[in-house]
Amino acid sequence: MNNTKDFAKSSWIALVLIVLLNSCGSAVKSTPPPLRSQAEVVSVGQDKVEDSVEKKLENVKIGDAQAYYYYQLAVLSLASGNIEEAVDSFYNAIKLDDKSPFLHTELGKALARKGDLSKAKEACEKALGLDPSYLPARTLLAAVYSGLNEKEEAIKEYEKIIELNPREVQPYILLASLYKERKEYDKALGVLNRWIGRHQNSEVGFYHMGQIYLEMKDYEQAARSFEKAIEENGDFIQGYSALGALYENQKQYQKAAETYERALKVLGDDPRVLDRLLRIYTQLKDYNKALAYAEKLKDMSPEDEEIDVDIGVIYYESKQYGEAEKLFRGYLDEHPENIEVRAYLAATLEENQKYDEALKEWEKVLEQDPKSFDTRIRIGMLLSEQGKHDQAIKMFEKTLELFPDRIRSYILLGASYNQAKRYEEGLQVLQKGLAVNEKDPALLATLNFHIGVSLERLGRFEEALTTFKKVVELDDKHSNAHNYIGYMLAEKGIRLDEALVEIQKALELEPDNGAYIDSLGWVYYQKGMIDEAIRELERAVSLIDDDPVIHEHLGDAYTKKGLFQKAVSAYEKSMKLKPENEEQVQKKLEEARVKLKSQITTHTTGR
Structure with missing residues (x-):
């Protein structure tokens, strides 16, 4: 089966339903329907059929009573989803009244819903043979041509529809959409300009122009078009939504926030807009505003626990870890299976230096998702930071076993060996990482850096120096x-x-x-x-202040300057911090004390 072709066909079937479930003779709408997925479009179409059964039966005038009876059966069958029965009933009605363009068109709609577009096309052509100006048939035919990928014929039909009924916006939009699909953007914009030139309150036209400019990646013109749509109609929510989304995608978060705040003035406290503002201000690190919008949402939906999570995230990002912990724990009491919130709790505890509790929570996350690379990294790094190098090494060894194709697996295990002063083992692991097919220069630089550390610690000076120079070549x-x-x-x-x-x-x-x-x-x-x-x-x-080497260096400099009192103090601080070369620092300290004593004696006696 050709899935792409079937999807395109089904898309246009859905479009047929939407187009024809609305009267072509209706007044121009001031706003388009909200954008929906294909599945939602079909659903909406079916709902409208069901809701309008009685209305159809009241308004339809068919000359032959028996034909009208079969028409009634067809409408009821459609409402209950029995399309095959509906098609049969329409055929029976047409046998009794084959001069009705209405019946031929209704048959075409049912056939389109069934997916038989070729027969739907024949039904439309018969209807138009009876009445060339019958707009429902012509509109259905245009959509059917599109579904059959006969785009040129569809374009001709939409042009005829516009000629017959220039006050209806939908044909302009559909014609522009066809040109847009063909990447004929100038023609698509031309169609919309024709609509805009003929009608006041053209926000719909400007809105669709903006969508075309978006596809062209002309974001400046898209923004202008959406702004023009809003200017035409200040209550036009689709304009605000599209403009705000454009700014978000362009990472112009301040402009997005301003746009959504303008929308709030029109809509009041619309939860969708409040939610966007909450997330944008979190992105902008304006946590007070983010929290204010989150609290409005909570006031509107006090039972919505997901808002508690949003508020917890704001507290986490603003470093209010105690408040974040309370909310995350409260949520997890009711939803212990939520792995994302548990990960947030673990990160919160980690930031709040509650390392043992953080480890427990990360381990629970790992129980739920044993193959989580990121969770293994967090646990291993946390163990390393606590000086639990053997446990960290075990975690990273398992990580490498599970993820041998990731260069970070080698980096983390090798670095962990280095931290445990197992430099030869670290070097072996890190050098194996060089065989991984990795293109990211930053990761390659990090791998080589840790190789350099291993070599330097092993006393292989020239090799280490060469490796570090390779690092800065990869990442200056x-x-x-x-x-x-x-x-x-x-x-x-x-x-x-x-x-x-x-x-x-x-x-x-x-x-x-x-x-x-x-x-x-x-x-x-x-x-x-x-x-x-x-x-x-x-x-x-x-x-x-807690590095013994820096205090030792300072002691050396003071000694060289003859500042023995300060040198003694610096060496003493180094010794308290337990330097690796403790004997060497102790010797320097004793020598500085001797020199200080001699200096004091000389100063006292004048000799």
Whole structure:
């Protein structure tokens, strides 16, 4: 079966129903019907048939009484969904009155609903043979031509319909839609301009023009058209909706918010508009406004627990973690199976530094979705942050087993090995990740960065340096790699000018990064620029007071300057933080104390 063809055909069958369930002679409507899916269109069409049975029977005039009887049977069959019976009844009616364009057209409608467009076309042609000006038949025929993909014939029919009844908007819209389908945008716009030129209150025309400009990706003209539709009719909700959606898709959230707020003035507190405003202001991080609209929705629907979730998300985004936790827990008491809300609760607990509780919630999420890559990452990273490296490694080993084609699986496991100081194992895993078919330069840069870390920790200096340089080739904004290159050179006391350039690049990207400022101070120290070194190292300590290495560096600079009292203080702070090279720092501390004592003695005795 050709699914594409069948879908197109069924779409036009639905369109036939919608077109013909409305009288072609009705007055011009000031607003179009709201946009619906194809399924909704068919549903609406059927509802209208059922609701209008009695009205049809009252208004239809058929000369032959027996023909009218069969017509009644057909209408009742349609209302109950028995299309085959309806078609048979229409044929029986036509046998008794074959001069009625009305009966031939009604038969055509039933055949169209059945999906037999070829026979529907024949019925329309017979009706028009009896009365060429009979608009219901011509309108059905145009739609049937479209369903049969005979677009040129459909276009001719719509032009004839417009000629016969230029005051009805629907043929203009349908004709423009045909041109739009064929990507003949100028012709589509021309048809709508004809409508606009002939009629006042042309918001419908401008609205559909906007839809065409959207398809053309001419967003500026689309916005102008929607604005013009609103200008023509300030109550035209479709104009506001389309304009707001356009701005949202363009990420012009402030303009979208302004548009929806204009709509509120027309509609009052419409829940659909309030919901859009809630989400836009959350996106804009204007949490007070987002919360105000959420609370309006809650006042309108106090039993709607989903609004509690929305409010919880606003609290989470605005860092009001206690309030967010209450709402998420309350919701989960009633809906424990909701995995998304449980993930929000876990993230909230994590942000609120309730790590053990957060882990429990993430584990519940994983129980519900054992193959969730993101959940495994969250659990593993949380374990790593708590120093539970062995547990983190187990989690990431399982992640790699489940997701061997994802480069992040290798990065996370390798980095976790590095954190556990199992550098050789980390290097092996990370190098396997190089075989993954990955195109994202940022992820490749991250993988190579962690390879560089493993190599540097294993003392393979030149290989590490080469790897870090590859990282910045892949991603010149990788500040960590720039810093690593600079610090490694500074630590060796070689190529110090190159080291300074690399560290300055890192600081251009993150000017307040205490670790990078420490590297800068250390380069100055190695270059013999002690005053500059002290200045930068003191700044680094003010930003990161719990790093033993920075305090050690500052102690070295103070010692070089002869500021032994300050050096002793810096080394003591380093020792309290338990540095890896504890013996070396202890030796420096003792030497500084001796020098301080000597300095005090010299100052006291004058010798």
